[in-house]
Amino acid sequence: MRARALEVGSSSQWAESLALRPFGKGIKMESADQSNVSVEVQTLRTWIGECKPGRMVFFGGAGVSTESGIPDFRSPDGLYAQKYGDVPPEEMISRTFFDRNPQMFYEFYFDRMIARDALPNRAHRKLAELEAQGTLSAVVTQNIDGLHQLAGSKTVWELHGSVLRNYCMGCGAAYDLDAITELHEQASDGVPRCPKCGQIVKPDVVLYEEGLDSHVLEESIKAIRRADLLVIAGTSLAVYPAAGLIDYFQGDHVAIVNLAPTPRDRFANLCVAGKVGEVFDF
Numbered sequence: 070m071r072a073r074a075l076e077v078g079s080s081s082q083w084a085e086s087l088a089l090r091p092f093g094k095g096i097k098m099e100s101a102d103q104s105n106v107s108v109e110v111q112t113l114r115t116w117i118g119e120c121k122p123g124r125m126v127f128f129g130g131a132g133v134s135t136e137s138g139i140p141d142f143r144s145p146d147g148l149y150a151q152k153y154g155d156v157p158p159e160e161m162i163s164r165t166f167f168d169r170n171p172q173m174f175y176e177f178y179f180d181r182m183i184a185r186d187a188l189p190n191r192a193h194r195k196l197a198e199l200e201a202q203g204t205l206s207a208v209v210t211q212n213i214d215g216l217h218q219l220a221g222s223k224t225v226w227e228l229h230g231s232v233l234r235n236y237c238m239g240c241g242a243a244y245d246l247d248a249i250t251e252l253h254e255q256a257s258d259g260v261p262r263c264p265k266c267g268q269i270v271k272p273d274v275v276l277y278e279e280g281l282d283s284h285v286l287e288e289s290i291k292a293i294r295r296a297d298l299l300v301i302a303g304t305s306l307a308v309y310p311a312a313g314l315i316d317y318f319q320g321d322h323v324a325i326v327n328l329a330p331t332p333r334d335r336f337a338n339l340c341v342a343g344k345v346g347e348v349f350d351f
C-alpha cells in the first residue's frame with residue numbers, strides 16, 4: 070500500500086532539492102509574466118500545465134476555504150469559554166456529545182460551523198476551471214462547506230460530508246441548509262426536528278467517532294491511484310484516516326501547498342509555503 074512515488078522519484082530531483090529548502094524563502098523568478106511568483110509556485114503551475122488530461126487530483130483541507138471567510142471552529146475566541154465552558158471544539162462535534170446534548174451541539178454548530186454568506190475563492194474557481202478543461206479529475210476535500218460545487222466543480226469527494234445536506238434521523242427526509250436553519254430557529258430548544266415525524270434532523274457531516282462514508286472513501290482512493298499529479302493543499306495532514314489517503318498515490322509528482330510545514334513534507338516532491346488562493350491565482 071506504500072506509494073513508491075511518495076519516496077521522491079528520480080524524475081524530480083531538482084524539485085526535491087527545492088522542497089528541502091527552508092519554508093518561506095522562495096527564490097523570486099525574473100520571468101516577464103510571473104515576476105512575483107516563487108520558483109516553487111511556478112514549478113507547480115508548470116506541472117499543472119503539463120499534466121495529462123484527467124491525471125491531476127486535488128486534496129484539500131480547511132486552508133482552501135480560509136480566504137472565503139469560513140471560520141476555523143477549532144480556534145476558540147474570547148467568547149468561546151463564556152458560551153461553551155470547558156468543552157473543547159472537537160468534543161462538541163463528536164457523536165457522543167451530539168447524542169447526549171443536541172441542544173448545545175446545535176448552538177455550537179450554527180454558531181461556529183456555518184458561514185451562510187461564504188463564497189468560492191480563487192482556488193475554488195481555478196479548480197473548477199481545471200476540471201472543465203479536462204486536467205483535473207477530482208477534488209477530494211476535508212471541507213464541509215460545499216464551496217467547490219458552488220464554484221462549478223462536478224467531481225468532489227467530500228470526506229467529511231457537507232453542511233448543505235441534512236437528513237431526518239427518523240424518516241430520512243432531506244433538508245437543505247435553509248430548511249434546517251429554519252427548523253433550528255423555530256425550535257424552542259434550537260434542536261431542528263422533522264415536521265413529518267418529529268425526529269431530529271442531522272447534518273450529513275461526519276462527526277468525531279463516526280466512520281467515513283465507504284463509497285466516498287473508495288472513490289477518493291480510485292482517483293488518487295489514477296493520478297499523475299497530486300496537489301495537497303491547505304491541510305496540516307494531521308487528521309486520519311483522511312490524511313492516509315495520499316499513501317495510495319502512485320504517480321509522478323506530489324506537491325504540498327500549506328502555510329506551515331506538515332509531517333508529510335519530506336515525502337513530497339515540492340512544498341509551497343503559501344496561501345492556496347494565491348498559488349491558484351493564474
Ligand SMILES: [Zn+2]
Nearest residue numbers: 237240263266
Ligand atoms: Zn422525519
